[in-house]
Amino acid sequence: MFAAASEKGGRAASCRPPAHSPAPLVAESLVEEPLVEEPLVAESLVEEPLVAEGVWKRFGSASALAGVDLRVGAGAVVGLVGPNGSGKTTLLRAAAGLLTIDAGSIRVAGAAAGSRPARAATALVPDEPAGFDELTVTEFVSLVHALWAADERAARRARVLTAAFGLGDRLDQRLGALSRGLRRQASAVAAFSLAPPLVLVDEATATLDPEAVVVLSEAVAALAARGCGVLLATQDLHFAGAACHEIVLLHRGVVIDRGEPGALRARHAASSLEDVFLSALGDGRLRERVRDAFGAL
Numbered sequence: 001m002f003a004a005a006s007e008k009g010g011r012a013a014s015c016r017p018p019a020h021s022p023a024p025l026v027a028e029s030l031v032e033e034p035l036v037e038e039p040l041v042a043e044s045l046v047e048e049p050l051v052a053e054g055v056w057k058r059f060g061s062a063s064a065l066a067g068v069d070l071r072v073g074a075g076a077v078v079g080l081v082g083p084n085g086s087g088k089t090t091l092l093r094a095a096a097g098l099l100t101i102d103a104g105s106i107r108v109a110g111a112a113a114g115s116r117p118a119r120a121a122t123a124l125v126p127d128e129p130a131g132f133d134e135l136t137v138t139e140f141v142s143l144v145h146a147l148w149a150a151d152e153r154a155a156r157r158a159r160v161l162t163a164a165f166g167l168g169d170r171l172d173q174r175l176g177a178l179s180r181g182l183r184r185q186a187s188a189v190a191a192f193s194l195a196p197p198l199v200l201v202d203e204a205t206a207t208l209d210p211e212a213v214v215v216l217s218e219a220v221a222a223l224a225a226r227g228c229g230v231l232l233a234t235q236d237l238h239f240a241g242a243a244c245h246e247i248v249l250l251h252r253g254v255v256i257d258r259g260e261p262g263a264l265r266a267r268h269a270a271s272s273l274e275d276v277f278l279s280a281l282g283d284g285r286l287r288e289r290v291r292d293a294f295g296a297l
Contacts (some may be wrong), residue, residue: 165212
């Protein structure tokens, strides 16, 4: 097993996958100029693709992140789970270098988040891909590869991912003409094919049909097997339990618990991750209250 998770509310432990684990997933991020002069080599392992320590981010008087500690080891898939507004997207954007933090530190592959080396080592699949509606799927993937100076291996991975997601007959269609789910799949193809040290996926299964969720899960596992570290934000607890080595529960910008899915269920004496989530939030009687309310109708 990978290193044991810290106790509730404690300091983040380095998350490493079991030696026998299947493989996890990958992601995407864009900038205006190429980030690397040589192709990324995904097989070159970075021991800790992501280290976040004491991270704070405020928007006005509201704290989106309040002292978050989190680590993603090479080959690990870590799931961020929390209610709307808990800080999941803020943390992913900060790790991708799209937001500056107010306190603490985030390092990606040993470099400060937002620096050129860190951005070159990161790929982000956003919740809502935007800004490239006039490009076809092929043009979009080619643009991402050009920005990263990706080599033929990335092109081969893109062809495999395109076929797996069933996008083969849509390669010449503009992104703006596709549904949100199909745009997200195109974004995943571009990001995953880079296979960088760190892959970030926001709202992992949102808008994806069941077949695409299966492909996403297998792609994540394959990326993790290559040594990529994957951090995904999701509210799909079933997916998180199946795809992630560690789950981090985030609420109002604070880590309230973390651990391997089975360990979390045992610690909360819960039969499901949904019940773990409610227990961690201090609302373990929600189901009972809702049933009683409906019963009174």
